[in-house]
Amino acid sequence: MSMERSRRARFTNVAPTAGEFTVAVLLAGLFFFLITPLVVQGGVAWATSGGFALPNGHLLDAYAGLLHGHFGAGLHRGVADALPSDAVIWVLTLLGEVLVLGAAVVLGMWMRDLTAGTGSRHGLATPTQAAEALGVPRLRKSAAVIRPDLYARSGRRTPVGSK
Template sequence: MQRERRRDPYPWTWEIPVGVALAGGFALVTGLQLGRSLANLLAGAGWTWPDPDAGQFTSPIGTAFWTSLPGVVTGDSSAGLAEQEASNGRLAGPSLTWGCLIVTELLVVVALGWLAIFVLLRWGPGRMRGMATSAEAERMLGVTRLRKVAGIVRPDLHGKHAGAAPATSLGGAGGRVQRTPGDPSLDAAEQPGPQLGRGLSPWLVAGRGTKEKR
């Protein structure tokens, strides 16, 4: 493609794989916390989230978000929660916690796989070049556009005069007269259909009529 040759491609160095790995790891960790919160919600304790003020080091989303991961994996649904939430006697047990963790992690893996396939097909090195996308093809050749331009594509079926009988134009001294074929006002020479003498000189027509009489 001309556009590809006019720009400098970005080199595939180590930054891109590391960024993809960090993003995938963060999605999996978030899935663990969501699974624990879902388990507590199903158990009747309400929606819970790690305490952002607890922990030894600062983090934009809270230190307990990271330090509570070992306890969450072992089935402790109170790990990293605030004291008021941790003392709730209706927190989920280990079985329910593990079940919700498995479900959320499977959903995260499926979403990451779908996103990876979409990115590779759209921007990857093996993408199809020079082809219109499905949305572009639908916009140009879809049913909506075909219905919009039906009067141009098939004027005989969808035009303003669709279904009207064709008219025959006859020239005269007074101008052009529009007549419909089969009109009784047309004489024999003007009626549509095959005519032997059309386009021939008068003497040829007269000679042919005499020969037919003989």
């Protein structure tokens, strides 16, 4: 293993690409969008009949009922009859979806802060922070070491075989 290869391997970015994040966010969003009406229905069933009820084994029936605008499909008859009108549950579902969307935005902003390419959490200081810590004269004197791609020393010999 050459030194150049080991240096390149050390500085390779192994963070997930934007495409991987996009797919993960879309799948998570679809899951939460589809599960929220059933969770709201279960919570309302818990409030009205005393037990949290999800359509166990009847998930397709429950979603078919939701597509037709009716809650309670896929639940036991007694639990479904105790539910309030569909309009009330739709309003609660809309509130639940807004709550889920708000939580997703907050979580997304937090994840962006954690995975962003700049910022102090990733070991990089802003130019202002570097100037405060080291002083401008020291930064200018060390510019060739800090950013050799921008401030290369003139008259420098390169090893044979490198570019």
